Amino acid sequence: MPELQATSEEQHVYELCVLIPYPLSQKEEQEVMKNVESIVEDAGGRQVAKDVWGRRGLAYKIGGATEGNFIVYHYELDPSAINEIDESLRIAKHVLRHLIVKPPKGYQIVAYSKKYEEWLKESEQEEETRKKDKEEDLRKKMIEKQKRQTTKKPAPVKQPKEAEKKPASGEMITEEIDKLIADDELEL
Amino acid sequence: MAQQPKQQRIDPRARKCPFCLKAVPYIDYKDYPTVKPFIDYFGNIRQRYYTGVCLRHQKMLKTAVERARFMGMLAYRK
Numbered sequence: 470m471p472e473l474q475a476t477s478e479e480q481h482v483y484e485l486c487v488l489i490p491y492p493l494s495q496k497e498e499q500e501v502m503k504n505v506e507s508i509v510e511d512a513g514g515r516q517v518a519k520d521v522w523g524r525r526g527l528a529y530k531i532g533g534a535t536e537g538n539f540i541v542y543h544y545e546l547d548p549s550a551i552n553e554i555d556e557s558l559r560i561a562k563h564v565l566r567h568l569i570v571k572p573p574k575g576y577q578i579v580a581y582s583k584k585y586e587e588w589l590k591e592s593e594q595e596e597e598t599r600k601k602d603k604e605e606d607l608r609k610k611m612i613e614k615q616k617r618q619t620t621k622k623p624a625p626v627k628q629p630k631e632a633e634k635k636p637a638s639g640e641m642i643t644e645e646i647d648k649l650i651a652d653d654e655l656e657l
Numbered sequence: 658m659a660q661q662p663k664q665q666r667i668d669p670r671a672r673k674c675p676f677c678l679k680a681v682p683y684i685d686y687k688d689y690p691t692v693k694p695f696i697d698y699f700g701n702i703r704q705r706y707y708t709g710v711c712l713r714h715q716k717m718l719k720t721a722v723e724r725a726r727f728m729g730m731l732a733y734r735k
Contacts, residue, residue, distance in 0.1 A: 528729055
């Protein structure tokens, strides 16, 4: 992107952002754009760049519109013409908001319409990956649970076996004790 | 149960300004993706203490957010 520099010292490069309500017929849209351009060009402006963003949701209702279309112009202008343009843009039809800003030195024009779309795609992809990760985590947890349940089942089976053995061994012990008592050879 | 990894809290004094790391000369109000993380759920600007932004860039951020709010790109209040 080219760096901004005014041709003469008296002029500056200004950035003009205009907000138009979105559901407009193409004729009206072009008329509004022409109107804005003619306002600036009548005041002695020279267009450097133009960027139409297209449909965008608004953060709050402006003039009854919930969706808008942003248009960003870069104009080379005489500083004295700014007030006049500002006044006439305020009156202009179908212009919800406008903002004239003087970008700082070394500012490079960036096409934010493209950048925003790229960002949208990236964020969508991130969300998808996050969802997949969550699902995988859930699956892993389920598998672990199943494993734990299968390992738990044999444990209660073992206990009754031991219980069966114990009384048997008890009988054996009593028998042996009886034998020992019956033995006369042993002197206690 | 698998032990959850403990969240490591960064010392706010050790955090560096994310704009200074990239040597940003100017924060643009039209650049929604870069401004968005410095705004909380209610639409307020996050405090410098929590984000680690330096004073110079916080002031730039403030003007950018105010312009974006005026143009309807950001909400004043949610």
